[in-house]
Amino acid sequence: MGFSLFACAVLLAYCVALWWLRKHWNAALHESTRILQMPAPSFFSENKPFISVIIAVRNEAANLPKLLQSLDSQMLKPSLFEVIFIDDDSDDHTASILQSHAARYALRYFLLEKTKDTAHKKRAVGTGISHARGQLIVCTDGDCHFGANWLAQYYTFQQQTQAVFVSAPVCLEATPPNLFTQMQVIEFASLIGTGGASLHAGAANMCNGANLAYLKSAYEQVGGFAGKTHLASGDDEFLMHKMAAAFPKKVIFLAHPDSVVNTATQPNWRSFVAQRKRWASKWSSYQDWKVTGLAIGTAAFHGLVIACWICVFISPKENFLLLISLIIKAITEYVLLKKICTDTRAHWSNAAFGALQILYSPYVVFFGLSAALLPKGYTWKSRQVQ
Template identity: 40%
Template sequence: MKFSVLIAARNEAAALPLLLQDLAAQTLPAAHFEVIIADDHSTDATAAVVSEAALGTDYSLRLVTLSAAQTGKKAALLEALRVAQARWLVCTDADCRLGPGWLAAYAAQVARTPQANFISGPVLLTGPATFFQGLMGLEFAGLVGVGGACLARQQPTMCNGANLAYRRGAFEAVGGFADNAHLASGDDEFLLHKIHRAFPGSAHFLADAAAIVRTAAPTTLAALLRQRVRWASKWRHYQSAASRRLALLVLGANVALAAGLGAGLLWPELWPWVPAAWGIKLGADAWFLLPVLRFLGRRKWLAGLVPLQVLYAPYALAVGAAGWRGGYQWKGRAVR
């Protein structure tokens, strides 16, 4: 058996049947992978959905449940890993959708880079074709692109737990989640940073369109902010210098552009420089984002670049401040 697919699930009875169908449609032979779903105290029919599906799948599908003392995604993944049999562990989320070549793309990457210990895959936001969804998708595509580019330079900064894989031996060698188990978020990036430190040059980005995982975008602004605050809550715990520098660079560049507009109102002699700065920033963003959007099949999202730039400074400041303060609601739980 080559891959163990680990999935943490909490109240995902509606989404899981679609994910299980996608796993059944994988082009990688069923004998080459197993799927383990860890039920994190669901109050819906999540466990029943998995148990029923396990009776009719060609691949090995198992359900594990968390004890009363275990809660959260990290605990769920560890419980799934405890019974996993493969040397390579592949992770996605219970509400994601997978293409048929998803696992085959990972198998090909492992064959190309046999020294690899960590592989980060691409994620695409999906949803109705609205202006709001386009802005969310564009921002998220930028995160995916930056994460991939940093991995290509072997200065890893970010990845997404909806689509990644790591070698069991590397996970155990760096202590798994032990030193950040108290944090609800960060099962992905903290692990990436630790494996990179312990095994330099062994983290890679899976730049294969067949490996794209699709996940639904937040449906409201409030839901988007809750998600982003959850992500931002781990920034102050980063030990990776590259991640800290990147966060400061992105925030500083976007706030400086917004501040430039205000400065131009106070000192009109600055106006020739203000549009020049905006032009350079927008041109650089378009140059970077165009191949990323082409890879994701969402080139039309580039039309939202200007409005996203206008909104980004107050958005980033608000999310960053809320994340630094800590505390948010996720999956029906209050997290500190």
């Protein structure tokens, strides 16, 4: 009985936290829309910032045509931005595609030097920044695509807010469309929603390197990626934490639907596990105790959820209140996640949401334990990372 009451209290507190996230997600969406609709200030014509789009790529030949088409379609004047590709030792046709496109698009292309360093993406992005002419750095990935207003939104939003770091949503596309990929879409939306809502609330924890921007001067002031170059992942979140510490209230979430970047889901379980291992590899290196506490608390909470379902399955009558609490949890998650998917134009699947209610907690506990106990190596983009 004592466990049931404790678990019910935790589950209801979790539901309150989800409503808090929904409140801040809605506030970020309304505030972003309001800012983007504001009249252009006078300094627009006097001090127009120049944007450098930095894109680190490795073996993206299949994805580059869609990305390049997105760049070609941008509404922002070509005189206001440049595109820099850094090829991280691709062994497909990435280099030839970029070189042939450079002639008509005036993009710049650099080949990353080979080293034994495992922080490939950080080195690639850092190399791009060292060649950047722009004051505002905008980052995305080689397997992404986006709408015609993407850069214009960053341009306007940064000038209106004077932010030093801007994070924006990333939306997964179920490719191919099946239950496994649709589950990824919803699970990823939960991460984007949590990161965006928390950032709006002033508690920076998560962002995604496929869609963010920051001032080059701020990047240099905080020392760039220094201190985390031993990690293959984290070119996005570690930098955001540095920026949030150095520039309070200047790290902002851009929640407008036109700012969304789209990318494909992982096609199979093997690539999915490799991606999640890559993400989980950095959690123990966070210096902010709040972020580390959130990671540990999330794993502990989902361990509790598993215990709750076991209790309900064994003795449903004795754990009726626990069952009601679990149902309330599911309803609250449904309301929040469907809202996030709607706002980011992500595909919603009731079947995938139902499957996640059963599988998500074991999944979180499994990857949490894997990050802590199993060997750190994994394969990503045909490269072994230790």
